[in-house]
Amino acid sequence: MCELNSLFRKRIGISQNKNITFEKLDYILEQTAINIPFENLCIMENKISDINKENLINKILVNKEGGLCYELNSIFYFFLIENGFDASLVRGVIYDNINETYSTIGRTHVAILVTHKNQTYLIDTGFGGNLPLKPVPITGEPVTSNNGEFRVNKGDSEFGNYALEMKLKHKDTNWKIGYAFDSKKLINDVSEFNEIQTIIAKHQESPFNKKPLITRLTSTGNLTLTDTSFTQWIDGIDTKEEIDHAKFKELLKKHFGI
Structure with a gap:
């Protein structure tokens, strides 16, 4: 078992010998959400480092810190690959439900697409308190978890060809958009996310460089x-x-x- 696989299992509290099947991803996603926080402390302390596999292992699995979407979903992507899944990363644009418009700072969200039995699912471990906690099929079929209801709807726009929508438990009565993403632009090199990290750290409209x-x-x-x-x-x-x-x-x- 590789270092990342072993350390990730230890971090979220699952057996080193457990066979990670698609059907067990619900449990894995819940354990990840409970044990690895979404946080921006390195951004606030100006202690950022290059986005690569080694640095992600050290930050999240060795030093037991959390991270933002491009870190949390990247490390989960590597974990999925190590366990035999057909996975890729995608970039998305966050939707501002208050102002009813997409973010002006670009494709700064990162999520994962997994293909299982010829069906594609969205997986996200880096969306703060809005996590689906389950693979969400991109067919529009809703899923329900302990965190609410989630679905992915198709809709071509300048922001992407799909959008994650959600009704958070105890918080939302109507569906709201989380973000749009482009399933045609798959990413397998996490170094691309250094651009996102720079935007998050430096852009005046970034929501994550203002306060911890x-x-x-x-x-x-x-x-x-x-x-x-x-x-x-x-x-x-x-x-x-x-x-x-x-x-x-x-x-x-x-x-x-x-």
């Missing part, structure tokens, strides 16, 4: 930590606590292991 953000799913909801607040969603009820820097450091270690 750390979030992960739990068995009952999710946790979100910033430098000024700590929010817990538990069975649809949210509680928000205002915090200072000392409390931030304490909660970062206690709830996220960082």
Whole structure:
């Protein structure tokens, strides 16, 4: 078993001997969402490094940090490949549901496409609190998980030929767009994501270079930590606590292991 495969299994708490089949991906995705946080601390601390397999292993699996979409989905892509899956990476454009428009900073989201028995599925471990937690078929058929309902609809536009839509549990009553992506432009070299990392770190409209953000799913909801607040969603009820820097450091270690 290769180093990445072994370390990833250890990080998310699954057996080193478990055979990872397509049918077990639901469980693997849930364990990943619970154990590896979505976070931007390296961006905020200006400690970024090149996006490559070795650096991702060190950051996420050895040092047990989290990451943003281009890091989390890249490491999961490598894990899928190591376990025999037919997988590729794709870039997407995030949709701003408040302003009802796609992001102006470009294709800065990264997700995964997996082909199984001649059917293609979208997989995403790097979309913050919006994770499907299941492979989502690109046929438009919805799936339901502990985090809500998700579907992928076809629709050619300048932003891509498919879009992920979602109704988050306890939060949404109507379908909303998550992001559009282009299934025709498959990526197998993660070095392309250095461009995304530069945009995320430097662009004035980037949502991830303004303040620390750390979030992960739990068995009952999710946790979100910033430098000024700590929010817990538990069975649809949210509680928000205002915090200072000392409390931030304490909660970062206690709830996220960082």
